[in-house]
Structure formats: C-alpha cells, structure tokens
Amino acid sequence: MKNVTAFAPATVANVSCGFDILGFAVEEMGDKVTVSLSDTPGVRVVRIEGDGGRLPYETDKNTCSVALKAFAEHIGFEGGLEIELFKGLPLGSGMGSSAASSVAALEAANVLLGNPLEKKDLLPFAMKAEGVACGAEHADNVAPSLLGGFVLIRSYHPLDVTKLHVPKGLYCTLVHPHFELNTADSRSVLRQQVSLKDAIIQxxxxxxxxxxxxxxxxxxxxxxLQDxxxxxxxxxxxxGFDEVKNAVKDIGALGVGISGSGPTTFILSPAQDVAYAAKEACLKVFEKIGLDVDIYVSAVNTKGTYVINKS
Structure with missing residues (x-):
C-alpha cells in the first residue's frame, strides 16, 4: 500500500450531564483523510478541501499532523507521511470537527503502516490534537469518533475509556444554526467551581x-438528560436553544442538550419518526427566528472510524 483513506464520524460530546466524560457518534456526517507514504521524512499536510481556506498547513497547528507526529514518534516510524484532509463537517459547530479530522488521519496511518496499534490505543494521539484545537486534551469527541457508539471516559489520569450499550431504536436530531461558536470561548464561560448540591444532581x-x-x-x-x-x-x-427545547417537549423526544461546546443542539429520540418530528418542529423555530439552519437525523453510529480506500 502507498496510501489509505479513512472516514471518521461526527460526534455529540457531553450528552447533557456528562461534561468531558460522555459522547456518542452519529452516522454519515464526518471527515475523510488520505495518508500517503512519502520519500521525504516527516509529516506534511499537502491538501485541505472543504474548509474555506481556514485550516492551517503548519504541522504543529493542524490536528491531523499533530496526531500523526505523536503516533509516528510512539511507534518509531522515521519515514515520510503526507496528509490530504477532506472536511465534511463545519468548523466550530460542536459536532467534533477537529476530532473527526485527527481520528481519520490516525486510522488511515495505522492501517497504512500495518496496524502496529489497536484502534483503542490511538486515542492518546487524537487527544493531543484536541489540546491544540481547543486548549484541552479531552476525549469525549475523539473516543466515540474512533470507537463508535456511546463512550464513557471514567478517568483521564490514567486514561480509562469504556464503550456503553446503545439501545435499539435510539435516534438523534442535530440542529446546526449557521453560527460559529469557538470551543475556547464556550469553555471560558464555565464556572470553575460548582456547589455540592449541583455535583450531587449531576x-x-x-x-x-x-x-x-x-x-x-x-x-x-x-x-x-439534565445538565x-x-x-x-x-x-x-x-x-434558538430555549425555543428548540420548548418546541420538542410534547412530541415524545427524550431530551435536548448542547452538542459539545455548541452551537449545535442535539435531540435524542426513542424512534426514527420522533426524530423526524423533532426536525420539523425545529425548522419552524428557526424560520421564525430568521436564522439559517442545517438539521440532520441519524441513528447512533456504533462503528466509529473505518477505512474506505487503500491502494
């Protein structure tokens, strides 16, 4: 093999009450990354599409290259790797855009180099990339994008991650207003201390x-599903967050929360028809607000990242 292309899915992090410790993957939406062998030693980003020219090519700033440099160093690979990133997720959306990029790059590189590591062992390198993207090496996006399904991060020190059961019929509606919210800004508004009462409730x-x-x-x-x-x-x-909550409370949805750091809102539903009813209710909300919005309906993705081409 000279190159491998992998796909990594979008994710919902936090899942309301599980700040930085819970996340799940969704279907279809995600990023693709091609990693190729190169005669020039080191890791290089050679192509980025779908980002509107906003993502960096510098290897210490791009999440794909940050992850691959850490991976290559860990396994002792001293050859050359070239990265082509095809963005399918909007930036600053709260759907794990940076996570999907680094996870797809790691999956592609690991397969290209003969699978020196198990998939779960790629997680620390994706977390390093998250540290560059948003200032915190959290795993609630990268872990479900890598492993699929619902994932719980029981501990960060030491890292202890486990997959959870996914009930049959569980669906998600993702509501993405055309509004960008930087992860670092969203984290900056959080309280640094919480009361004992709130800690018990959470x-x-x-x-x-x-x-x-x-x-x-x-x-x-x-x-x-209360945070x-x-x-x-x-x-x-x-x-539109509060309006969405009010709009779906009587249609059978399980709950509404902020996807990652926002501005995307997620709605969990016990069945596909409820998820589509939630979509219609949300379209009416944003039509009234006058803000463009993209709405996706998806089952929970239990597969995680995977290879789509190798040659």
Missing part, C-alpha cells in the same frame, strides 16, 4: 443515563 444524572442505556429504559434516559453545570452558562450563547 452525578445522579450521569449514573442514571448510563443505567438507562444498558437497561434500554427510555424513561430513565429522558429523566437523566446543571455547563448548559446554564452556555445556552445563552446559542441562538
């Missing part, structure tokens, strides 16, 4: 959500 909701997923208890999932820590501060930055 812990109960995290435990309830995990239990609800394994028991396929949609009622428990719904009751647990008393990040959402109160972040929701004021997101146009």
């Amino acid at each position: 812990s109960g909701n995290i435990a309830g959500l995990v239990a609800g997923l394994f028991q396929e208890d949609m009622g428990l999932i719904s009751r647990s 008393v820590i990040a959402e109160p501060s972040r929701s004021v930055l997101i146009p």
Whole structure:
C-alpha cells in the first residue's frame, strides 16, 4: 500500500450531564483523510478541501499532523507521511470537527503502516490534537469518533475509556444554526467551581443515563438528560436553544442538550419518526427566528472510524 483513506464520524460530546466524560457518534456526517507514504521524512499536510481556506498547513497547528507526529514518534516510524484532509463537517459547530479530522488521519496511518496499534490505543494521539484545537486534551469527541457508539471516559489520569450499550431504536436530531461558536470561548464561560448540591444532581444524572442505556429504559434516559453545570452558562450563547427545547417537549423526544461546546443542539429520540418530528418542529423555530439552519437525523453510529480506500 502507498496510501489509505479513512472516514471518521461526527460526534455529540457531553450528552447533557456528562461534561468531558460522555459522547456518542452519529452516522454519515464526518471527515475523510488520505495518508500517503512519502520519500521525504516527516509529516506534511499537502491538501485541505472543504474548509474555506481556514485550516492551517503548519504541522504543529493542524490536528491531523499533530496526531500523526505523536503516533509516528510512539511507534518509531522515521519515514515520510503526507496528509490530504477532506472536511465534511463545519468548523466550530460542536459536532467534533477537529476530532473527526485527527481520528481519520490516525486510522488511515495505522492501517497504512500495518496496524502496529489497536484502534483503542490511538486515542492518546487524537487527544493531543484536541489540546491544540481547543486548549484541552479531552476525549469525549475523539473516543466515540474512533470507537463508535456511546463512550464513557471514567478517568483521564490514567486514561480509562469504556464503550456503553446503545439501545435499539435510539435516534438523534442535530440542529446546526449557521453560527460559529469557538470551543475556547464556550469553555471560558464555565464556572470553575460548582456547589455540592449541583455535583450531587449531576452525578445522579450521569449514573442514571448510563443505567438507562444498558437497561434500554427510555424513561430513565429522558429523566437523566439534565445538565446543571455547563448548559446554564452556555445556552445563552446559542441562538434558538430555549425555543428548540420548548418546541420538542410534547412530541415524545427524550431530551435536548448542547452538542459539545455548541452551537449545535442535539435531540435524542426513542424512534426514527420522533426524530423526524423533532426536525420539523425545529425548522419552524428557526424560520421564525430568521436564522439559517442545517438539521440532520441519524441513528447512533456504533462503528466509529473505518477505512474506505487503500491502494
């Protein structure tokens, strides 16, 4: 093989109560990356499409190259790798755009070099790229994009990640207003300390959500999709968030939350028809607001990143 192309999916991080420790992957939307062998030693970014000319080619700033440099150093690879990035996700959307890029690059490079590492062992290198992208080496986007499904990060030090059960029929509606919200800015509004009362409420909701997923208890999932820590501060930055919550509360949706750092909002539903009903309700909200919006309906992606071509 001389080159490998991989796809990595968009993700929803935090999932309301699980700030920096929960995330899940979605279908179809994502980034593609081709990694090729080169006679010139080192990692280079040679092509970027779909970003409107905004992403850097510098290897210490691009998430793909940051991840691959760390990966190559870890496995002792001293040859050359060239990266071509094809963006399918909007920047600053809250759908794990930077994560999908680095994960696709790592999957492609790992396969190209003969799979020296298990897929799960690629995670630390993707986290390094997240540190460059938003100032924090969190895993709630990169882990589900890499592994698929719902993922829990039990601990960062040491890193302890586990996949959770995905109930049958669970669907997600993603509502992306044409409005960009920088991750660093979204993190800057968060409280640095929380009350004991809020910590207890949030812990109960995290435990309830995990239990609800394994028991396929949609009622428990719904009751647990409550965030008393990040959402109160972040929701004021997101146009239409409160209106979306009100619009879908009577159609059978399980809950509404901020996808990652926003401005995308996610709506979890127990069935596909409810997810599409949520889409229609949200279209009416943004038509009234007068803001353009993209809305996607997707099942939870249990596959994660995968190779789509090698030659």
